[in-house]
Amino acid sequence: MPKVTVKIDPSECILAANCVGIEPKLFQIGQPSHVELIDANGMVQGTEYTFEAVDAQVELIEEAVDSCPTRAISMEVAV
Numbered sequence: 001m002p003k004v005t006v007k008i009d010p011s012e013c014i015l016a017a018n019c020v021g022i023e024p025k026l027f028q029i030g031q032p033s034h035v036e037l038i039d040a041n042g043m044v045q046g047t048e049y050t051f052e053a054v055d056a057q058v059e060l061i062e063e064a065v066d067s068c069p070t071r072a073i074s075m076e077v078a079v
């Protein structure tokens with residue numbers, strides 16, 4: 001499975017929640033000022049998280065990256 005690193009730039013996030021709507025298993029609104037990342041067990045991982053993802057989830061994360069109006073999400077995929 002590809003290893004994915006997802007990062008949120010808290011200074012850019014405006015809590016538009018597009019990402020939460022697309023992939024609520026990874027993005028969560030738990031802070032007053034920015035979105036945060038959660039793992040498969042719902043544990044908060046902060047604004048940077050590396051994990052193994054199936055291809056379908058990688059596609060969802062790419063969709064979330066593209067949907068963010070302020071480009072606050074970035075991701076790297078290592079196969």
Ligand code: SF4
Nearest residue numbers: 013014016017019068
């Ligand atoms: S889509 Fe972008 S601005 Fe909206 S909550 Fe997600 S990271 Fe923040």
